[in-house]
Amino acid sequence: MNRLKDQVAIVTGGSQGIGFAIAKKFAAEGASILIADIMEKGSLAAVKALREMGANADHFVIDITNVEEIYEMTKYCTDKFGKIDVLVNNAGIQKPCPSMNLSEDDFDRIMDVNIKGAFFCAQAVGRVMRKNGGGRIVSISSGNSRMMSVGRAPYCISKAGINAMTAILGAEWAMYNIRINAIAPGWIKTSMVERGLSLNAINEAQILSISPVERWGKEEEIADLAMYLVSDESTYIVGQTIFCDGGWSTGILPNALDYIRENDKM
Numbered sequence: 001m002n003r004l005k006d007q008v009a010i011v012t013g014g015s016q017g018i019g020f021a022i023a024k025k026f027a028a029e030g031a032s033i034l035i036a037d038i039m040e041k042g043s044l045a046a047v048k049a050l051r052e053m054g055a056n057a058d059h060f061v062i063d064i065t066n067v068e069e070i071y072e073m074t075k076y077c078t079d080k081f082g083k084i085d086v087l088v089n090n091a092g093i094q095k096p097c098p099s100m101n102l103s104e105d106d107f108d109r110i111m112d113v114n115i116k117g118a119f120f121c122a123q124a125v126g127r128v129m130r131k132n133g134g135g136r137i138v139s140i141s142s143g144n145s146r147m148m149s150v151g152r153a154p155y156c157i158s159k160a161g162i163n164a165m166t167a168i169l170g171a172e173w174a175m176y177n178i179r180i181n182a183i184a185p186g187w188i189k190t191s192m193v194e195r196g197l198s199l200n201a202i203n204e205a206q207i208l209s210i211s212p213v214e215r216w217g218k219e220e221e222i223a224d225l226a227m228y229l230v231s232d233e234s235t236y237i238v239g240q241t242i243f244c245d246g247g248w249s250t251g252i253l254p255n256a257l258d259y260i261r262e263n264d265k266m
Contacts, residue, residue: 170239
């Protein structure tokens with residue numbers, strides 16, 4: 001406990017899902033939290049919940065495709081809390097669509113939120129961190145940066161971009177004591193995934209058949225890893241994308257575990 005005592009963390013897309021789980025974890029460890037999200041109602045509810053935990057929390061409504069708003073958010077945070085120690089680039093969107101039918105507008109929107117927004121959030125906050133002697137940035141990538149899900153071309157491309165961004169900024173900014181890493185979650189039943197299930201773009205049987213642990217991941221498991229990556233317990237980890245996916249990225253075929261069950265007799 002208190003691994004983030006007296007520290008300040010920004011969590012983009014922090015009003016729900018993985019972002020909110022990370023915000024709660026950081027708050028429980030003593031951090032002041034700024035929820036940066038386009039959804040004002042959800043952000044207010046998230047801040048209320050964090051304050052009920054005893055945390056110092058606020059929100060900033062932002063469209064992270066707008067670089068000017070990113071810099072306004074950064075200034076708001078430093079004016080409000082005095083500094084920024086941690087950034088979590090969590091905001092992201094997707095829209096299932098066959099690649100042959102994908103529109104330019106949809107492609108641009110996904111790329112602008114998922115990779116452009118993350119880059120310029122890192123740049124704006126990184127400048128503050130550099131002046132203040134350092135900090136930590138964790139970006140939320142996806143298992144889809146390595147394991148493809150058909151019908152999600154711009155999402156997969158953008159998340160692979162997060163991995164590359166993490167590596168290059170990690171290499172460039174370590175000299176400023178800014179430590180950068182990423183987390184690639186596996187199948188976590190967030191609202192985004194629930195929408196995919198409702199559209200029949202994916203189904204639960206498919207997902208569980210390629211999971212060595214044979215279950216969905218939990219938002220809290222991603223939050224635990226994020227906490228580790230921003231703590232002093234991981235100071236030699238730089239520029240890495242860590243796959244927290246229950247073994248999905250091992251690449252087993254659907255229903256492959258049936259062979260083990262049938263043939264591995266003691």
